[in-house]
Amino acid sequence: MNIFEYLGLAEDHRKLDNKVTQLVKHWDEVPESRKKGKTFAVQLKKDGVCAITVVKNGEVSIWSRTGNRFSSTKEIAWRISDISLPDGVYFGELTCELESVSLEVLSGVVNTNTVKPLVGGQGTVANNLSMNFFDLISIESFIKGSSQTKFSRRHSNLVERFNKFCTNGHRLCVLNYTTAKTEGTIDSQLSFVVSGGEEGIVIRDMDAGWEAGHKGWRVMKKVRGVDYDLKCIDYEEGTGKYKGKVANLIFAWKGGKTIKCMLGKGWTHDMAAQMFVDATYGNIVDMQQHRHVDSPVGKIYQVYALEESSKGKLRLPKVGEQRFDKMVSDV
Numbered sequence: 518m519n520i521f522e523y524l525g526l527a528e529d530h531r532k533l534d535n536k537v538t539q540l541v542k543h544w545d546e547v548p549e550s551r552k553k554g555k556t557f558a559v560q561l562k563k564d565g566v567c568a569i570t571v572v573k574n575g576e577v578s579i580w581s582r583t584g585n586r587f588s589s590t591k592e593i594a595w596r597i598s599d600i601s602l603p604d605g606v607y608f609g610e611l612t613c614e615l616e617s618v619s620l621e622v623l624s625g626v627v628n629t630n631t632v633k634p635l636v637g638g639q640g641t642v643a644n645n646l647s648m649n650f651f652d653l654i655s656i657e658s659f660i661k662g663s664s665q666t667k668f669s670r671r672h673s674n675l676v677e678r679f680n681k682f683c684t685n686g687h688r689l690c691v692l693n694y695t696t697a698k699t700e701g702t703i704d705s706q707l708s709f710v711v712s713g714g715e716e717g718i719v720i721r722d723m724d725a726g727w728e729a730g731h732k733g734w735r736v737m738k739k740v741r742g743v744d745y746d747l748k749c750i751d752y753e754e755g756t757g758k759y760k761g762k763v764a765n766l767i768f769a770w771k772g773g774k775t776i777k778c779m780l781g782k783g784w785t786h787d788m789a790a791q792m793f794v795d796a797t798y799g800n801i802v803d804m805q806q807h808r809h810v811d812s813p814v815g816k817i818y819q820v821y822a823l824e825e826s827s828k829g830k831l832r833l834p835k836v837g838e839q840r841f842d843k844m845v846s847d848v
């Protein structure tokens with residue numbers, strides 16, 4: 518049963534892959550025209566698992582952003598039901614109060630596909646879950662897929678409900694926000710939360726409504742990052758409209774592994790097409806164009822990502838600038 522079936526709708530009421538929650542886009546990927554002259558709400562971005570809490574006729578259920586029911590959330594659902602929140606769809610970030618628990622471990626405990634009983638310390642993780650609420654819409658708006666209520670009003674409704682019904686000791690909180698009108702103020706907030714060990718910030722248009730599946734100017738993010746200078750060892754051509762262009766560069770990584778990375782900000786389609794020509798012909802001198810054809814293979818590039826996981830993987834890695842000044846990879 519998915520979240521729509523739970524609400525008495527058809528299984529395919531909306532496409533589950535991208536039409537359940539409102540998605541978050543990186544601040545730098547949103548056009549400036551969409552950000553100019555606005556006042557933003559800046560919230561802490563917790564490093565957890567996005568969760569949809571449905572309160573319906575007093576019953577509490579917790580679902581993933583893909584519309585599947587989380588496992589091992591009975592204890593935190595009981596805590597939520599204990600404060601008797603009114604019906605609604607409450608969006609939050611599911612985290613664990615135990616500092617030693619990584620995101621990978623947390624995700625494994627609440628995995629929607631898990632059917633086996635918890636083992637080892639997984640039960641302890643399940644009994645120490647916390648919910649950090651950040652938005653609220655009505656069940657009717659969730660079913661419709663949109664709400665015209667501004668974020669500032671939705672958040673105010675969330676705070677009012679929380680303050681009225683919640684007491685201490687439930688491991689539940691509302692993520693409050695500060696306001697910002699300039700990117701400088703936003704960056705100051707980012708530096709502050711990152712210095713405190715948090716993942717980053719979520720930046721919301723205070724006057725925007727809610728729309729399922731929307732990824733853009735309504736909700737944006739800035740997060741802590743890592744970057745390395747890595748050696749390119751191969752490339753991949755794109756498909757469709759990206760045919761004849763480099764879609765990914767492949768880099769040597771720790772422990773003999775490789776990392777596949779898309780071209781990041783600053784790389785245009787024309788540059789990707791020229792890179793594919795250069796990669797195809799290799800390092801030769803193009804006498805007709807009077808230039809040196811410079812294959813990306815063997816060169817050093819900046820690779821940046823959201824973070825390096827506890828398993829040594831980079832989250833959402835992208836290719837930055839070529840490091841002409843370096844001949845040796847960082848790893």
